[in-house]
Amino acid sequence: MTEEQPPSPIGARSYDELSQRLRQALAWAGLSHRELHRRVRRLRTARGTADLPAYNTVYRCLLPGRKRLDVELVVDIAAVLLGMDVAAEWRQAHRVITGDATEAAVISVADHLPGGTGRFVGRQEQLRQVLEAEPEDAGVWAISGMAGIGKTRFAGEVARLLAERDRFADVRLVVNLRGFDADLPAADPAAVLEGFLRRLGASGGEIGCLTLADRSALFRRLLDGRRALILLDNAASADQVLPLLPALPTCLVLVTSRRRLAELTDARHVALDVFTPEESVELLRDGIGDERVDAERGEAADIIELVGRLPLALALVTRRLAASDEWTMADHRDRLADLRTMLRLDDGVEVALRTSYDELAEPDRILLGLLATYPGRDFDDHAAAALAGVEVGVVRRQLGDLVAANMVTARESRFELHDLVRVFAEKRVRESVQARVRRTAVGRLLDFQLATTRTALVTCYPHEAERWEDLPTPAARALVFDGADEAMAWLDAERVNLVVASGWALSEGRDEHVTRLACVMTSYFEARVHVSDALALFGNAVRVASGVTRGHVLNGLAMTHWQRGNAADSLAVLQDAIKEFDAAGESDYVLNLSGNVGLLLAGLGDYRAALPCFRRALEFAVARNNESFRARQLCNIGVAEMRLGNHSAAVDHLSRALETTRASGDHLCECRTLDGLGTTFRRMGNDTEAWACYEQALDVARQTHNRADEGKVLNHLGVLLVAAGRFDEALAHHRRAIDLAKEIGSREGALAASTDLAATLLAAGRAAEAVRCLRQAIDSANAADSRYELARAQSGLADALFAVGDPVAARKHWQTAHAAFTEMGVPEAASSMASPLPST
Structure with missing residues (x-):
């Protein structure tokens, strides 16, 4: 007898099919027709049945083309071949064929546990x-x-x-x-x-x-x-x-x-959810061996993601890999990628998903299909309602059905589709819903996103409500937020989706959506940064924007490069923005952007050249009675004066900026002004005032979700803690600042905090660690073209090398730092000359 599963009568819809199942059972049991006949007679004799069938009767029961079958003989043959406990199952199958029962009544009950192929993995x-x-x-x-x-x-x-x-x-x-x-x-x-x-x-x-x-x-x-x-x-x-x-x-x-x-x-x-990446690799290793997985590690990772870490899909691929050495992992990866492109799935996965899909009500199927076309990662009920064109209460009930059917996954208040469900449902919606209807649905979603984004940003930054008042907004019903925290939470949750939607709109020729979204997101990216997403969003808009709108988009792109630490690239893009405004005859915008030009010059370490730019922008703000813009330029002038060592002028400008920005409600400027005041007081030796300013700045940054400035302030607090001898706390502040900068993609923020971290390590007597940290900082500063931070890192490395007993190398770095500080005209030039240079 073989180890295969025994034949079952379930699904047989005619006498001929039932007879075929009996023939399969005979082969499975490994008996001859003669032996089967003897055992049937023996069974009936033991039971006391007088009717003992002839050999020909049993033989004909198993012949093809049967038009009728005796139910008792079918049951006895099955009992002999498969065991007495299957009798009811075969009897019910016969009743279905005669019309005395439905297929739902044909079931198979076992008393043994189901087995599985291979070792159990995960869970x-x-x-x-x-x-x-x-x-x-x-x-x-x-x-x-x-x-x-x-x-x-x-x-x-x-x-x-x-x-x-x-x-x-x-x-x-x-x-x-x-x-x-x-x-x-x-x-x-x-x-x-x-x-x-x-x-x-x-x-x-x-x-x-x-x-x-x-x-x-x-x-x-x-x-x-x-x-x-x-x-x-x-x-x-x-x-x-x-x-x-x-x-x-x-x-x-x-x-x-x-x-x-x-x-x-x-x-x-x-x-149960999909496998983790580690469990997925374990399943592959169990099926095809460690050596093969290790040899094609990258291809294995691609396959795992292409099947969405779904165990069934992984098992199918593993069986295919195990069955043939001719097909490499790369071959299967390419096959899966081609299937995805064609909106097709492996047959086993297709059947499994289809049976779940067929159980859904028609409105739920349509919603699932529309969600599959949604250009984003996850969604909430309001986005789904906009996509479907129904009230949110209706879509919530439908989402509940889809979640209950495990066709949609709920993660707190948001929802997502498994990749393979998305492929399956998108194919079906393309077959059943016209393209124009699908495009209209996504258009509704884009309008909802743009309208709600604008509402959220005005809620977070009310002082900038006038900035985009002339920008057309879709007539879609936008969400209303209960305060800035709720609005910022929505923006954070939707950030990636907005970027993806921008790319979709670009591909569909919806240029106005692309450019308007980039314009209204400018303030968000100024506070939250997220450099890679900002570059993608502004990059999409630059491709289709023109005239004044192009100028605004280029300005946003330039400031993203600046936040990233690429001041030179930023300055080149900003010059293009100024050309657009010049060509459009918008001299006001040119004056307006002079403040940003100053920021970029300061980023390059040219504070003297930056000051006239800030002052021109300040004159423009005063003439236009724009208090928020006036406060920003006062802050910029104050920080530049502080960098140049003009502390009294710095305190004067920063104090005026603080008073103005608090009146205007511009919390971004308020945070930066307090941070600038804190650093000025620290340089003046007034640590008490510095600490108070930094703590206020940190509170404002956190209240307004301003992660970029939160990191800067934490780093500056770390510097003050060193002066108090609290090295462990200082190191924790520096490291948190570095983590924040890396999360948002700010190389400049990470660079400044790394240099200060190294200085704290040196002060704590950990000079060797400081040397390693500063060498990395110098590499980063060179990549970012940040002259001021490069000079600081060179000076710090000199101090650390001197501390570890390498005065010759230290002298070289002190000299490099001194030359850079002198060229910039900053007070650090004098302190670098005072370093204990070794004699030649």
């Missing part, structure tokens, strides 16, 4: 959750997840481990409820109970006249006091499951379903 946390439950606290575990997530395998592993511990060992009942079968109807609970009861010793005559409720009651009585493990696999709904629950303390029931069966109120729920 350790979820396994512990179930296995560590108290033995006497059995009850029901409802295991849910999307198609192909590995629910049956997980439930089988739980059952196997429990069996090894001899828990629930008296009775084991396993049934596939066929809730999402591609070809067969869901199993009838009454038929399942009949199968259970027969396994527990009840006779057919005893069961036949019982109602569903009576069968449930008998099931409970027969299990009372016995330790039972029941696996109800692939349930369609709670209604299908509830009659099958014994509700006894000695019985453990494992239910798997693609739906989260919330109606099972007494059950404990386990929701």
Whole structure:
């Protein structure tokens, strides 16, 4: 006898098909027709049946082309070939063919646990959750997840481990409820109970006249006091499951379903997600070996992401890899990428998703398809409502259905589609919904995003409400925010989606959306930075903007380069912006941008050249009675004067800026002004005043979600802590500042904090660490073309090299730093000359 699964009559729809299944059973059992005949006669004789069939009768029962079959002979042949416990299953199959029963009544109940191919991988946390439950606290575990997530395998592993511990060992009942079968109807609970009861010793005559409720009651009585493990696999709904629950303390029931069966109120729920990257690699290694995975590590990572770390899809690829050495990992990666491009999936994944999809109501299918075309990473209910063109209350109910069906994943208040679900649903919406309807839906979403973005930014930065008052905004219904915190939270959550939507709009020729979105996001990126996203958004807009709008977009792009630490690139882009405004005859904008030119010159270390730019911008602000812009230029002048060592002038300008910016409500400027005052006081030796200014600046930065300036202020507080001898606290502040700068992509912020971190390490007696840190800072400063920070790093490295006993190298770096400081005209030139240079 082979180790293959025994043939089953389930799905046979004619006598000929049923006879074919019997022939398969004969081959599976490995018996001859003669031996089969002898055993059927022996079975009937032992049972006391007088009707003993002739050899020809048994032989003809297995011939092709049968038009009728004797049910009792079918059952006896199946019992001889496959075992007595399959009789009910074959009897029910015969009843379906005769029309006396439905296919839902044909079920197969097993008393052995399902096996799996290969070693069980992953899910350790979820396994512990179930296995560590108290033995006497059995009850029901409802295991849910999307198609192909590995629910049956997980439930089988739980059952196997429990069996090894001899828990629930008296009775084991396993049934596939066929809730999402591609070809067969869901199993009838009454038929399942009949199968259970027969396994527990009840006779057919005893069961036949019982109602569903009576069968449930008998099931409970027969299990009372016995330790039972029941696996109800692939349930369609709670209604299908509830009659099958014994509700006894000695019985453990494992239910798997693609739906989260919330109606099972007494059950404990386990929701399975896709594999982690590590679990995915482990599955590949288990299937094809470590050597092959290690040899094509990059290709393996690509495959894992292409299938979205879905266990079923990974298992299919692994089997393909194991079956042929001719197909490399790269071949399979390319195959999967081609399938994705064509909106196709591997057959096994396609079937699994289709059965879930077919169970959805038509409006839910349409919504799922539209969500699959959504140009973004995740979404909330308001975005889904805009996409679908319905009220948010309606879409919330639909999203609830899709989440319950595990076709959409809910993560707190946001939703997302698995990559393979997206591919599957997008193909179907392209087949069933016209292209113009899909484009209109995404257009509604883009209008909603743009209108809400503008509302959010005005909520966060009310002083800039006039800035874009002439910019047209779609007539879409925008969200209303309860304060700046809520508005900023929405912007943070939607940032990546807005950038992706910008790219989609660009590809669809919606140029106005691209440019308007870039303009209104300028203030957000000034505070939150996110350099890579800002570069993408402004980069899209530059490709299609013209005239004054192009000038605004180029200005945003230039300031993003500046925030990144590329002052030279930024200055070149800003000059292009000025040319656009000049060509359009907008001299006011040219004057307005002179303040930004000054910032870029200061970034290059040319503070003397920056001051006239700031002053021209200040004159423009005064003439236009723009208090917010006036405060910014006063702040810029104050910081430049401080860099040049003119502390009295710095305090004067910064104090005036602080008074003005608090009146205007420009919290970005308020934070930077307080930080500038703090640094000026520190340089003047007034650490108490400096500390007070820095703490106020930190509060403002955090209240307004200004991460760029939060990092700068933390770094400056670290410098003050060094002066107080609190080295550990100082190092923590510097490192947090570096982390923030790296998160938002600010090379300049990371560079300044790294140089100060090294100075603190040196002050703490850790000179060797300081040397390593400063060498890295010098490399970063060279890449960023930041002359001032490069000179600071050179000077710091000289101090550290001198401390570790290398005066010759130290002298070289002091001289380099001194030359740079002197050229910039900053007071550090004098302090670098005072360094203990070794004699030649």
